Amino acid sequence: EPEVTQTPSHQVTQMGQEVILRCVPISNHLYFYWYRQILGQKVEFLVSFYNNEISEKSEIFDDQFSVERPDGSNFTLKIRSTKLEDSAMYFCASSQVNEQFFGPGTRLTVL
Amino acid sequence: GNSVTQMEGPVTLSEEAFLTINCTYTATGYPSLFWYVQYPGEGLQLLLKATKADDKGSNKGFEATYRKETTSFHLEKGSVQVSDSAVYFCALSPTDNYGQNFVFGPGTRLSVLP
Numbered sequence: 001e002p003e004v005t006q007t008p009s010h011q012v013t014q015m016g017q018e019v020i021l022r023c024v025p026i027s028n029h030l031y032f033y034w035y036r037q038i039l040g041q042k043v044e045f046l047v048s049f050y051n052n053e054i055s056e057k058s059e060i061f062d063d064q065f066s067v068e069r070p071d072g073s074n075f076t077l078k079i080r081s082t083k084l085e086d087s088a089m090y091f092c093a094s095s096q097v098n099e100q101f102f103g104p105g106t107r108l109t110v111l
Numbered sequence: 112g113n114s115v116t117q118m119e120g121p122v123t124l125s126e127e128a129f130l131t132i133n134c135t136y137t138a139t140g141y142p143s144l145f146w147y148v149q150y151p152g153e154g155l156q157l158l159l160k161a162t163k164a165d166d167k168g169s170n171k172g173f174e175a176t177y178r179k180e181t182t183s184f185h186l187e188k189g190s191v192q193v194s195d196s197a198v199y200f201c202a203l204s205p206t207d208n209y210g211q212n213f214v215f216g217p218g219t220r221l222s223v224l225p
Contacts, residue, residue: 042200043215045214058212099157101157105153
């Protein structure tokens with residue numbers, strides 16, 4: 001069964017460093033998403049992406065964040081200068097219709 | 112705006128007990144409704160879904176019925192097992208259109224004791 005994959009599973013970085021989280025969505029899906037979950041808290045929407053551009057973003061998704069689909073398979077989330085409060089689990093999702101399929105997540109730890 | 116409310120728990124039950132986790136929503140239009148489960152240290156797994164009023168989603172002994180009149184999608188299981196211990200998230204997709212972001216409830220932690 002096709003699935004969304006994410007790498008790395010765990011990323012540790014120093015505050016102020018740039019990180020890139022990678023996702024491979026399901027191949028025939030057209031819509032891509034990033035969500036985050038701060039430890040013990042709810043899952044929050046960050047951004048959705050369609051037709052090579054952002055279709056919707058939340059107030060969390062500020063200028064420090066960017067997304068890109070650099071080729072036909074990867075979908076990346078970049079945080080330019082990480083802050084302590086960016087420590088969270090980041091989930092990628094993709095959809096063809098309204099059911100979204102989630103990846104296993106990348107745990108980002110900012111020291 | 113769109114929102115999902117669910118009992119926050121934690122919920123602690125003995126094995127074979129009956130489970131109900133309440134979920135209510137606020138949305139415009141006709142959302143699709145979902146339950147996701149997150150086992151310790153893992154990602155989100157779709158447990159079940161319902162896309163229109165009166166639909167019943169079911170999987171692994173869990174059930175939830177889309178009740179438009181009460182704007183609810185309560186999760187139930189007749190006999191829980193220790194392996195059901197996890198966090199359960201109720202979520203909605205706002206419309207039938209493509210590309211709409213999900214809105215998640217805060218999650219309910221379930222602990223099942225042997």
